[in-house]
Amino acid sequence: MHDIRAIRENPAAFDAGLAKRGLEPQAAELVALDEKRRALITELQAGLARRNEASKAIGAAKATKDEATAAALMAEVAGLKERLPALEAEEKEAGEALEARLASLPNLPYDDVPKGADEDDNALMATVGAPTVLAFPAREHDAIGPALGLDFETGAMLSGARFTLVRGAAAKLHRALGQFMLDTLEAQGYEQTIPPLLVRDEAVFGTGQLPKFAEDLFRTTDGRWLIPTAEVSLTNIVREQILAEEELPLRFTALTACFRSEAGAAGRDTRGFIRQHQFEKVEMVSITTPEQSEAEHERMTRCAEGLLTALGLPFRRMKLCTGDMGFTAARTYDLEVWLPGQGRYREISSCSTCGDFQARRMNARCRPAGEKATRFVHTLNGSGLAVGRTLVAVLENYQQEDGSVAIPEALKPYLNGLNRLGPAN
Structure with a gap:
């Protein structure tokens, strides 16, 4: 299995190693999959944090009898509760797609390994x-x-x-x-x-x-x-x-x-x-x-x-x-x-x-x-x-x-x- 962080840091070296194996460049596709996964993780984490923050704010709004604010916050929390499971599923799917791609690629040869066909x-x-x-x-x-x-x-x-x-x-x-x-x-x-x-x-x-x-x-x-x-x-x-x-x-x-x-x-x-x-x-x-x-x-x-x-x-x-x-x-x-x-x-x-x-x-x-x-x-x-x-x-x-x-x-x-x-x- 390959380290996606190493691929992000030096995509050219990764593709050069694959080229010695006779394979097409893969780094750009892998980095794109990783960026999608990381963006979903960021969105999911932000959504969870906002849900918790909004849930606490509902209590405060109700305590001050600010019904309009409480209602708006409750609607926001309801929307987040609906959206977050879908985000979790998307993040899991993106992670599995990246893992599957990484698992399908062979190890990179050391520099002293001769390039050849058979x-x-x-x-x-x-x-x-x-x-x-x-x-x-x-x-x-x-x-x-x-x-x-x-x-x-x-x-x-x-x-x-x-x-x-x-x-x-x-x-x-x-x-x-x-x-x-x-x-x-x-x-x-x-x-x-x-x-x-x-x-x-x-x-x-x-x-x-x-x-x-x-x-x-x-x-x-x-x-x-x-x-x-x-x-x-x-x-x-x-x-x-x-x-x-x-x-x-x-x-x-x-x-x-x-x-x-x-x-x-x-x-x-x-x-x-x-x-x-x-x-x-x-x-x-x-x-x-x-x-x-x-x-x-x-x-x-x-x-x-x-x-x-x-x-x-x-x-x-x-x-x-x-x-x-x-x-x-x-x-x-x-x-x-x-x-x-x-x-x-x-x-x-x-x-x-x-x-x-x-x-x-x-x-x-x-x-x-x-x-x-x-x-x-x-x-x-x-x-x-x-x-x-x-x-x-x-x-x-x-x-x-x-x-x-x-x-x-x-x-x-x-x-x-x-x-x-x-x-x-």
């Missing part, structure tokens, strides 16, 4: 590790996985397209990856949590999925939403709260199922385990002061990179351009892992800093020690990592010619010391 305009920041070269023709994960327990056919039979039954060796590897990620992030200062998977409208609005992206979500019959990522639950832990600044940063992590309709992904990644309606992901969320958020963004991204490094997976860091960045993000770093079967890098983590954009939607604030004034916190979120995509990366990078998969050293403690996974495991 993923082709993202900026390469670093490459870590050389792409894996195999001594035999590399196979994609959907060719390796079925023998290890990625059962695409049964998943589709049970639930339809973009669902997979994971069993046997693949299920063990999936579980090991999730636990490895949680343990590693906990050692980096993230508090493990088990958050709700079903949330209310307010929570999904707070993190920016509502109202604009409702079609990307699944909704239950009682009106709750299945989380598309644990970012929703974890970030909303601090909604409607005033935090002591000395407690910050707060860092949370969770391994949860996630649910996405993939409404905008028709025809993309229809094969395999890359893009599913239901998947597991380890999420990182940080709640910070404004001064901490820059360093926290780098720290969070390094934590995600550390997981990939520990697993021995080649990857690169990309800075997303404005056209590829999410609605709530002010800046996003994507980590893309090398998949030898596909012969290209694929996204495995996104780490975003949102500034105070989500905090305004959640009314999440902090207060310095000894002060009365509060300010909005900054929120950050990142994948640490998408478990299914990491499983895909392990299958493709550690595949053996006989169809088995070597186990990365970091995962061996989670798999009873196994060196390889095959159908028999």
